[in-house]
Amino acid sequence: MIEISHVDKWYSPSFQVLTDCTTSVTKGEVVVVCGPSGSGKSTLIKCVNALEPFQKGDISVDGTKVNDPRTNLPKLRSRVGMVFQHFELFPHLKIIDNLCLAQQKVLDRSRDKAMAKGMQLLERVGLKEQAQKFPANLSGGQQQRVAIARALAMDPIVMLFDEPTSALDPEMVSEVLDVMVDLAHEGMTMMVVTHEMGFARKVANRVIFMDRGEIVEDAPKDDFFGKPRSDRAQKFLSKILSH
Amino acid sequence: MFSNFDFEVVRRSLPYLFYEGMTFTVTLTALSALGGLIFGTAIALMRLSGFKILGRIAGVYVDFMRSLPLVLVIFWFYFLVPYIGQWVTGASRPISVGAFASSLITFIMFEAAYFSEIMRAGIQSISRGQPAAANALGLTYAQTMRYVVLPQAFRNMLPVLITQTIVLFQDTSLVYVLSITDFLGAASKVAQRDGRLVEMYLFAAIVYFTISCVASFGVRRLQARIAIIR
Ligand SMILES: Nc1ncnc2c1ncn2[C@@H]1O[C@H](COP(=O)(O)OP(=O)(O)OP(=O)(O)O)[C@@H](O)[C@H]1O
Ligand SMILES: [Mg+2]
Numbered sequence: 001m002i003e004i005s006h007v008d009k010w011y012s013p014s015f016q017v018l019t020d021c022t023t024s025v026t027k028g029e030v031v032v033v034c035g036p037s038g039s040g041k042s043t044l045i046k047c048v049n050a051l052e053p054f055q056k057g058d059i060s061v062d063g064t065k066v067n068d069p070r071t072n073l074p075k076l077r078s079r080v081g082m083v084f085q086h087f088e089l090f091p092h093l094k095i096i097d098n099l100c101l102a103q104q105k106v107l108d109r110s111r112d113k114a115m116a117k118g119m120q121l122l123e124r125v126g127l128k129e130q131a132q133k134f135p136a137n138l139s140g141g142q143q144q145r146v147a148i149a150r151a152l153a154m155d156p157i158v159m160l161f162d163e164p165t166s167a168l169d170p171e172m173v174s175e176v177l178d179v180m181v182d183l184a185h186e187g188m189t190m191m192v193v194t195h196e197m198g199f200a201r202k203v204a205n206r207v208i209f210m211d212r213g214e215i216v217e218d219a220p221k222d223d224f225f226g227k228p229r230s231d232r233a234q235k236f237l238s239k240i241l242s243h
Numbered sequence: 244m245f246s247n248f249d250f251e252v253v254r255r256s257l258p259y260l261f262y263e264g265m266t267f268t269v270t271l272t273a274l275s276a277l278g279g280l281i282f283g284t285a286i287a288l289m290r291l292s293g294f295k296i297l298g299r300i301a302g303v304y305v306d307f308m309r310s311l312p313l314v315l316v317i318f319w320f321y322f323l324v325p326y327i328g329q330w331v332t333g334a335s336r337p338i339s340v341g342a343f344a345s346s347l348i349t350f351i352m353f354e355a356a357y358f359s360e361i362m363r364a365g366i367q368s369i370s371r372g373q374p375a376a377a378n379a380l381g382l383t384y385a386q387t388m389r390y391v392v393l394p395q396a397f398r399n400m401l402p403v404l405i406t407q408t409i410v411l412f413q414d415t416s417l418v419y420v421l422s423i424t425d426f427l428g429a430a431s432k433v434a435q436r437d438g439r440l441v442e443m444y445l446f447a448a449i450v451y452f453t454i455s456c457v458a459s460f461g462v463r464r465l466q467a468r469i470a471i472i473r
Contacts, residue, residue: 051375078381088376092394101390102380154380 001027001158001189002048007057009043009213017043018054019213025158025191030184032200032221033193035210036236041193042085044210045160048191049080062157078106081151081159085167087143089135095122095146096131099153107154114153121149125179141172148179158189165196195240201225209233249439253446256433264429265450271347271415271425276358276408278351283358284393290363301359308356314417320349321421342421354411361403365396402466409458413451426450 002025009018017040025031033041046052047059050066050073059066064076089098099118103109109117122128125145127138135143144164151159161180165173177199184190184203194200200207200221207224209217209232217224217233224233289301308316324345328338340348369392377387397404416427424432427447434443 046375049379051378074378074381074383076381077379080379082376082379084372084376086370086372088372090373090376090391090395092398102377102382105386105390106381150380 001025001029001062002191003058003060004044004048005058007044007047007054007059009040009047009052009054009056017213018047021057021210021213021215023208023215023218025189027189028187029205030188030190030192030203031206031208032204033191033208033210034195034197034200034236034240035216039210040213041210042162045162045191045193048160049077049082051082074106078102078154079157081148081154081156083144083147083151083159083161083164085163087135087140087147087167089143089146089150091135093134094131095127095133095135095138098135098146099150102150103153117153118149121152122146124152125149126175139172140168141175144168144172144176145179148176148183152183158191159183161190161192161194163193163195165194197225197237197241209236211236248442250442250446252433252437252439253442256429256443259433260426260429263424264426267343267424267428268412268415268426271343271350271418272408272412274347275350275354275415276404276411278347279354279358279411280362280404282351282355283360284362286355286359287362287366288388290359291366305356305359308353313353313414314420316353317346317349317417318420320352321345324348342418342423346415346418346421346423350411350415354407357407358404361400361407362393362396364403365400366392368399369395398469401469402462405458405462405465409455409462412458413455416451 004024005022007018007021008016010016021040021044023031033045035041043052047054048061048066050059050071054067057067061076061080064071066073066076089095090101093101096115096118099121100111100114103114103117104111119128119131122131125148127142127145127149130138130142130146135146138146148164164180165176168176173196177196180190180192180199181203192199192204204221207217207219207221208215209224209230211232216230219229225237286301286305289297290305292298321342324340325337328334328340329336332338373391373395374387377391378384382390415425418425419428419431422428430443430447434440437443
């Protein structure tokens with residue numbers, strides 16, 4: 001579903017963020033990406049839907065090369081759901097309109113169809129009553145669930161998550177993770193940047209560990225938690241598991 | 244001192260002052276603000292676009308407009324537009340452009356420079372995550388601007404935009420150089436005709452002052468409300 005091969009990215013000639021990153025996510029797979037702050041996790045995941053350009057290598061999603069100038073990027077992105085650390089709901093639009101905007105403008109769905117789909121997804125994430133409110137009136141956990149619903153409204157073939165719970169108060173983390181676990185169980189293909197190792201243990205197929213722009217470790221979940229091969233991954237794991 | 248003032252002249256000329264003068268002033272202000280906002284937004288988008296040349300052109304335009312006294316622009320434009328029109332359309336004689344059209348174009352072009360700076364600040368105040376989220380949903384650049392970035396930028400900048408419009412409202416009085424009958428022009432005509440300069444100009448000042456004051460007060464209340472929404 002996602003093929004990443006030999007991707008290099010520089011933010012400036014002297015600063016390389018990604019070095020020879022190669023990995024893939026197959027259909028129905030859940031891959032968790034972790035690693036220390038600044039290691040390039042967000043950058044890598046943003047390369048997948050071309051929110052960030054990269055200078056070398058190739059990434060393709062469902063057979064479409066994202067770094068091909070002939071690729072219709074809006075169309076490709078509409079099939080790749082993305083959830084951000086800071087939710088990024090549109091503050092000037094009501095919750096339901098947050099869910100309808102792209103459905104109507106990108107997928108050309110009628111208002112009625114978009115509304116029906118939107119309400120169905122809000123119900124699914126347990127927020128049907130909030131449809132007419134504005135994002136600022138919702139808690140962080142609620143906003144993130146709306147953001148997930150907004151992405152799902154486009155019927156994506158794959159979902160990308162960039163630290164979806166790290167901006168949340170601790171008591172709201174689980175309500176968001178529950179939605180993500182359900183998604184994973186339904187067979188959604190997911191690439192998730194997160195430090196929630198409980199989530200990784202529960203649903204991940206593979207875990208990728210990044211450090212200084214490199215994919216240091218890319219292993220099936222059990223191998224990763226069992227005995228990470230690299231020193232750096234071991235250190236990182238013991239650090240985040242200790243609290 | 245007020246004993247030999249004749250405020251009756253003000254009362255008598257009220258219909259003229261407001262139906263003719265104020266209507267013109269308000270129309271010119273509203274249309275200029277609208278046109279200035281549209282062109283200003285376009286200029287702001289040019290400046291913020293990744294294209295260096297576009298940005299340069301827009302930047303030079305803004306700097307140029309902002310370094311000229313408005314009254315000169317109005318004056319020169321009135322004389323130049325007929326010839327520019329002739330050149331553009333290839334007509335054999337200068338195109339005749341009414342004083343209203345000429346001053347409207349001038350104000351739109353002039354205000355566009357100021358509005359563009361406001362909108363630019365407004366657009367830059369939106370976090371990068373917003374357009375990223377819109378793009379991630381598949382919205383194109385134009386759709387992202389139209390539905391996500393500009394509505395927020397406009398809302399955030401509304402108080403400043405209105406304040407600038409109040410300034411514009413006062414600045415429209417400069418069309419007197421084209422002897423147009425705007426509010427001040429109308430007051431001045433009556434003043435000259437009846438020899439009641441002090442009364443008429445005093446009254447005009449009070450009217451400009453009152454309208455601007457009320458509008459400013461409205462802006463402050465609006466600001467407080469926007470602060471709550473955010
Ligand atoms: N637009 C940018 N321009 C220049 N440098 C950037 C830019 N965005 C990120 N960086 C740098 O690139 C490096 C990797 O950033 P990235 O956001 O991908 O890290 P991350 O692994 O997601 O970290 P975190 O856990 O803090 O989110 C960091 O050193 C960051 O400072
Ligand atoms: Mg990050």
